Amino acid sequence: MSPETLILLSLAIPFVGSLLLLFSGPASANVRDGLTVITAIVLFGVVWHLIQIVDAGGRPSVTLVEMLPGLSITFTLEPLGMIFAGIASFLWIVTSFYAFGYMRGHHETNQTRFFFCFAIAIMSAIGIAFSGNMLTLFVFYEVLTISTFPLVAHSGTDEARRAGRVYLGILIGTSITFLLTAVIWTYVEVGTLDFRQGGILAGNAPEGVIAVLFGLYIYGIGKAALMPFHRWLPAAMVAPTPVSALLHAVAVVKAGVFSVVKVSVFIFGLDTLQNTGASTWLAYVAAATILLSSLVAMRKDNLKARLAYSTISQLSYVVLGAMLATNIGALGSTLHIVMHAFGKITLFFCAGAIIVFAHKTEISDMHGLGRKMPVTFFCFFIAALSIIGLPPLGGTWSKWYLALAAAETDQVIFIAVLMISSLLNIAYLMPVVLYGYFGKEKPAAHDAHDHGHDDHGHHAPPEHPLLRHLTFGRPGVAEAPVLCLAPIVLTTVGCFVLFFYADRIRIFLDPVFGG
Amino acid sequence: MNIEIITSDLLEVATLVIMGITGLAIARIRNLFAVVMLSGIYSLMGATLYVILDAVDVAFTEAAVGAGASTVLMIGTLALTSDRELATPNARTVKGIFVCTLIFAALVYGSFDMPLYGDPLAPVHQHVAPRYLGESMGEIGLPNVVTSVLASYRGYDTMGETFVIFTAAVGVITLIGRARRKKSGKDGGSGS
Amino acid sequence: MIEYAFPGLLNYWIVFLLMMIGLYIVIAHENLIKKIVGLNVFQVSVFVFYISMAKIKGGTAPILADGIEVYSNPLPHVLILTAIVVGVATTALGLALVVRIQESFGTIEDDEVREKEEQDK
Amino acid sequence: MMMRRKMVLRVVSKLLIPFILLFALYVQWHGDFGPGGGFQAGVIFASAFVLYGLIFGLGTLRTALPSWLTRLVLAAGVLLYAGVGVASLMLGGNFLDYDVLAHNPLHGQHYGIILVEFGVGLTVFAGIITIFCAFAGRAAADVNPSEPEQAGDTGND
């Protein structure tokens, strides 16, 4: 098959898959889940094939429709996008398995709608990754927002609906008000929206316009969660944990920062940004976001909320890298997309496992839980180290390149920011592990939760072997079932592996950041 | 100056003034029966004015329709509703006076550049009309130019107008018509 | 041009005044029949405006006859013939609606109707 | 019957109505030469029937002019007008171009105008009768207490 067909195929697979499971879902949960897995695996296969084509220097491109002359839905592959597509599609497989365990263990309703929207979200993430022009990116960006809304408001409670409103309000609000204006403005200035190495605005627009436009773009991409438009991310945490894990640690937020990098590199051009200084003030905003959200994270007792603020902080690393407007900075950003994806998804998986199988959401309730769920807490520990940036874990490299870029541009202050932030990372992530392993269990709280758990057991049908607590034959251990634990372990291993393969990724990205 | 012209002009202004008085009376009087009658008189005065202004066809129609048909319909409506009008709130009066003054000012402002009344050199008498007056005898062959224009030059408008009547008639049936099946025994109910 | 000094524009102004009386009745009165009467007055006044502009001093009705040179402009006459018909058609429909409103609401005072509409909500 | 006892009215109107009808016909066919035409004729023609209806009651009028007939005339009038237009289309002219209706354009114009004026007359006549009967019929229903109109009802039929 030609690469062009494969591109369309990789969009069609999740779409068709989603439709199939929409119609098969009510019939049988097993068929639906099976379909999800098969779709995910096939999708990853196709994307992997495309990655190799791109690695070999191919730049296939295909135009789906032309809405108006010069305005088309076009997909063009390039390494940056392939990285994002690769992560999203790979982690979808992992998350699918995890989601079965989670959703069934949690006895969630509306599972068909859940998996349907999930698949559509993945499709739009792939669409964003492959987009060949700004319009395509914008289209899929919006589809992603809309398709994830039902996931956020999934439970339908008042709280969920309120959160859904915040989510949608900020994401749609920023994207329509700022991003769309910026897109059309770009079109008015240069008459095209195609991504081009070196930037299409370079030399084609007055400096003042570039500065304003850049601000509009960066704030228009609300998914990057740059302050003050970050509120949607903590709000989105009411969603089921697989959503928080894949979408709000990987697909959605990474789509945001990926768009930031893509816009900086292909619309403006790093040189233009460097010369006009349009991005400088945003670098400071990003730095402020890094520190402030870390501080907020420290004060959150709810584990998912803490992780959400941590994500905001980490996203700003990526934004900061792009704002430094050097090749090394952008490389650091891209690497951070990858590294953070693996690290954060692991953390969320762990949080989810704790919620479902130990019924704890607050960190202060998790004292001593590490002894009950040793594997989960170990994985949490490793992933946290990767986020902090310690070798031999993937997170090391991205921070390294970011620091290099800061040094290169003589902005030592950002090195300091990175250092302080790492310390703050330790301060908000490590206590979870420490309490888990060394804290004393609080008997009262434990009882209450246990009781709730029993209740669950009464109503639930007999559990599938894959959904049973693992005990490893030891008393006092009630680890998450295999379906949840295996993905956790897998992504944890990923954090290790990436430490050794970071250079391979750099080489892959060389055509973009080689200069 | 021709004495006939002066008489006609004076007559015109006088009729207009009478119409104005009638109009004011319509606005003031709260007995709707009287209002409807005055409205008929207003139309009739209009018809008189059209005769003075050489528009005999229009006068004929206005008398038949404005003074005749409309008034009959209004009386019919009064019979079905009530013939007293309640007092009007002051706020509305103020609003009405404000809006009308504004529009009146605009109209008067617009009138300063208008050709004077009865000026044969006004553009209306220069452009299209001379052809109707001059050529219609040869093209259509009828002495009544109004009929020529109505039925031929602008026959399409007249067709539209006929359809307006048709629409109104069907509309009235739709709104207050009665079905065949009801009240067949009574003399009044089996209509339309 | 002395012969056009009277009425000059005076008659137009009176006609405008007539229009405004009609409009005022429509705006300021709550009674629906009166509103429709007001519409009639407004429209008739506009017709007068048209017919006035068609007039030529010393002209006659546009029915061609030997020995007459000056005819008034026939075109506005035609337009107004059409407009009169449209006017009466509108009046008929409006009155039919008034009858129905009376039957449904028991009143034809717009403010009272509005109050009853509020209750429907 | 509302006016059964008003003998004078009945006799006078019976005498008057034929003249009104005659006058209407004159206006209809003489409109080409003097003031008048289909529209005025239609109104006058209708007024004769309206008068008849007022004096002798709506039911009697409806016997003379059943509602299917007025509707037919109503539709026939507009269709006649538009039909003349279609005829001129068929004969190779533009819509409503009467020149092509006869060999001589002047005759064509004449035929065309007579026909369309007749169409106007028919529709106006039927239109006025229809509207009058609708209102009068409503009034007849209104005095009938057996049929209270419900608020919010779309209308009784």
Next chain:
Amino acid sequence: MTFLAEHIAVLVVIVPLMAAPLCVVMRCGVASWGWATLVAVGNFFLSIVLIQHVMTNGTIVYDLGGWEGPWGIVYRVDEVGALVVLIISAIAAIVLPYAKESIEREIPKERHYLAYCMMLLCIAGLIGMAVTGDAFNLFVFLEVSSLATYVLIALGSDRRALTAALRYLILGTLGATFYVIGLGMLYMMTGSLNMTDLASLLPAVQNTGTVHVALAFIVVGFGLKLALFPLHVWLPNAYTFAPSAVTAFLAATATKVAVYALIRLIFTVFGDVDPLESYGVRPAVMVLAIAGMFAGSLIAIYQSNVKRLLAYSSVAQVGYMILGISIGNAPAMAGGIIHMFNHALMKGSLFMALGCVFYVIGSVKLEDMAGLGKRMPLTAAAIVGGGFSLIGVPLTVGFISKFYLVQGALTEGMWPVALLIMLSSLLAVIYVWRVVEVMYFRSPAIGCEERSEAPMSLLVPTYVLLGAAFWFGIDATFTGDIAMSAAQTLLGGSK
């Protein structure tokens, strides 16, 4: 075929016009429906022939009665005119098949044939307005369509439909009379009623107070008909209480035709130089348009009746169209024109979907629509789809309109205007999302949980129109080209 090509301009009007009396003669609801549908579909094909003819051979000028302008009445169909005709007849051809079930549910049986007759008259009147090249003929056909509209609105099953119709009648007649006054002044100054002729005669008297006042009266007159803020007061109730099929048809066509007529009058009659500029009314019109956009959307947010909500949204959308005109460059003008088409598609499908809701649950109140996503999944999905279009989500027609508008505003350097357009889309997000949330994330009331979808005869037309709303959003080349070239023609005079 030459016959068709020669007379196509007048055929699109007289076919529905002549079909209407036959409905009255039939006196049978089903037969009239069949006949009306047949005519509407036929007319749709005629309008396709018309637009093709116009696009290949340029503007059609047709002399009615064989009298050329300015002595007779002429039809003058340019690209936009043909597009407007296409909108009307396409919507008619979709709404009429839909109307059968819907009207059977909402209107007493004896009045069905009358309703179809009125529908045909309304169609003919609107098309007549779009194709005419004579300013007075415009008034006549305006009245044909208006009278039919008043009756159709009054057919609604709520008693408030009657008052809505009467208020519309009064305001509509005032509007039409204002137009007649304005036209009278123009005629007074030029002696002509033919639009082309007027355009050539007006420059000589352009600086007279009379012409200025005439323009003002024409704008106010049509402003009333097209519901330009703040002259929109008749619209919400009229749309809310009219029968569903009627609302769908009117919302999709009536205001657009009025907008088009206004464009014609402003830009071709007054258009020797950019009229808004030379008469100094651009800021005023722009402010009104923007005020309409915001006021309409803001009021829409607080509505509890969804039909009413969409009616206020129409007020806002009219604001977009007028804004496009008032900015005064080609892309913005194209945006205004294309939005006439696009808005017809989206509002038509939305109101048709609401008709489905009304058909099944007998109400379109927001609280009664709780859980609709489960009860009527297809209808709910249609509402969501239409809502996306209202917001202007990419790949829907709404996006195309906004793209052009914003492009126009930015080209002119009016970036605050561009931002305002975007902000008002956000308001659209809010009111659309209120509906979506109630439909999908709130449980249905007790006792009506089971699934009961509207019949296919309602759903299929709804989806056809919705499909078009997406199709022309995905491939806007056809509409975009027409709008752009039309905009350039309209503005051509100013360069």
